[in-house]
Amino acid sequence: MVLLSMKLKATILTLLFISFVSFSVYAQNSAVSHKINVDVPEVALLGLVAESSKEITVSAVAPNEAGSAVDFSLKNKDHIWINYSSILSKSTQKRKVIATVQGEIPAGVTLNVQASEYSGAGKGKLGKSAGVVTLSNQPTDVIVDIGSCFTGKGVNNGHYLTYQLQQKTSSVDYAQLSQSQIAVNVVYTLTDYN
Amino acid sequence: MRATFIILFLLSSIQFTFGQQLQLEISGSANFDNAMFTVKEAGLDFASVLENESSVLLTLFQSDDITKKNNPNSKWRIAIYKQDDWSDDLLLEVKRAGSGKNIGNNGKTNIHGGENYQVIRKTEGLFFEGMGEIRDIPLNLKLSGFSVTMGAGSHNSRIVFTVYEGW
Numbered sequence: 001m002v003l004l005s006m007k008l009k010a011t012i013l014t015l016l017f018i019s020f021v022s023f024s025v026y027a028q029n030s031a032v033s034h035k036i037n038v039d040v041p042e043v044a045l046l047g048l049v050a051e052s053s054k055e056i057t058v059s060a061v062a063p064n065e066a067g068s069a070v071d072f073s074l075k076n077k078d079h080i081w082i083n084y085s086s087i088l089s090k091s092t093q094k095r096k097v098i099a100t101v102q103g104e105i106p107a108g109v110t111l112n113v114q115a116s117e118y119s120g121a122g123k124g125k126l127g128k129s130a131g132v133v134t135l136s137n138q139p140t141d142v143i144v145d146i147g148s149c150f151t152g153k154g155v156n157n158g159h160y161l162t163y164q165l166q167q168k169t170s171s172v173d174y175a176q177l178s179q180s181q182i183a184v185n186v187v188y189t190l191t192d193y194n
Numbered sequence: 195m196r197a198t199f200i201i202l203f204l205l206s207s208i209q210f211t212f213g214q215q216l217q218l219e220i221s222g223s224a225n226f227d228n229a230m231f232t233v234k235e236a237g238l239d240f241a242s243v244l245e246n247e248s249s250v251l252l253t254l255f256q257s258d259d260i261t262k263k264n265n266p267n268s269k270w271r272i273a274i275y276k277q278d279d280w281s282d283d284l285l286l287e288v289k290r291a292g293s294g295k296n297i298g299n300n301g302k303t304n305i306h307g308g309e310n311y312q313v314i315r316k317t318e319g320l321f322f323e324g325m326g327e328i329r330d331i332p333l334n335l336k337l338s339g340f341s342v343t344m345g346a347g348s349h350n351s352r353i354v355f356t357v358y359e360g361w
Contacts, residue, residue: 031356032218033277034250036286038337038349041228047236083237089346122237124343148345153237 043087044095046190051155052078058111058163072109072165079160082115082143084127084190085150094193097127097143097159101135103184110166111135111184115142120157124149129159134166135186142188215257216270216357222250224335233342244337247291253329254357255297267304267326269361275318278351284339286351287311290322294331303328311336314353323361 048054056078061071086095097115105111112134118126125147133140143159151158224246231240254270256262276286290308308322311334 029356029358030215030217031354032220033352033354034220034224036224036226036335036351036353038226038340038351039228040231040340040344040346040349042346043233043342045233045236083235085233085236085238085342087233087342087346091345123239123341148343150233150239150342151237153235157237 040087042089043085044190044192045085046097046188047083047153048188049081049083049154049158050078051080054080056080056163058165060109060165060167070167072167075162075164079155079162081155081158081160082188083151083153083158084146086124086146086148086190088148091147093147094144095127095146095190096130096141096193097146098139098189098191099133099135099142100139100187100189101137101184102187104182105136105184106178106180106182108168108178110168111186112164112166113142113186114162114164115159116162118151118159121152122150122157126151127159132164139189146190215261216268216359217255217257218272218355218357219253219255220250220355221253224250224333226337231340239342240340242338244340246335246337250333250335251329252294252331252333252355253297254324254331255327255329262327266298268359269323269325271323271358271361272308272321273318273356273358274314274321274353276314276316276351276353278316278349280349280351281339284349285337286314286353287336287338288314288321288353289334289336291332291334294328297327297329305331318356321355 056076058076059074061074063070082097084097088095099113101111112132114132115129117129125145126149127143127146130141130144133142142161226244226246230244230246233240252272254272256266256268261268274288280286288308289311290305293303293305296303303324304326305322305324305328307320312319312321
């Protein structure tokens, strides 16, 4: 009788154990997952915003006294601002803003431009001014070291441009000066470093 | 021996009661691709919020026919969390955009909660609750915190939905 009771207890305990294991298996919670992909593309956008007009007039001033040279020191007062948004895939990559003149610059002078250092409401790796540069029909760096960033939109955001005519230094060049009114286009491009 | 069979029967009954097999299924896709990440004008950042509407559908059903028959209106709750290595600035939010449809009848679904956007965190949190089998519960996802300054590239996250019995 005692032996039977022991067997019964063992059977019950075994059943309890099996049942517990089964219950544990059944009591699993169902879970599913869903993958979210976020792809951020490369972007290069550049815009010019004028404080008043996108037409800039840069003039030489006639001398007041006989024997003096023509004064080319006048700079434009109304600024044009460069806004840009740039997204690069690698932090080591860089972009720059280049300028190219379309048209003929008068003989005897050069057309210079200087981008200011960045100011405004932008964020990120903003570009640096390349200083005073002489524009020509060949691309010239105006703003360099641009990473992933945005300048903010409109005037007072980005870099403003200051233009100035400069007389070429040699007497031969001065001899080439003539009274004229010439219009040229300056094209700005946001481009990758090669 | 009779006692043994009685115990066995009782334990089996308990198993049938507690051994409900609520299952979840998910369909659709929610990708935030290049087309959504547009900079409208030079100098601007991305739009502050990107929303992906009702492209993910959640279905909840009983895989066990006996439970389905004996307890068709079992209560359940769904919890949610995400797995990724995103910075804390990037927020992924989810909301329930509809109530889905009952499986097997055309009555109104019994489902509540989760109708407002909530941030999906790396630790599990309650999303919404309901009763019975419901299919095609639409979900909206919202993304915020992305910026031009983060650079181009792919960012992946995995959202995990878990169903628990009871409220």
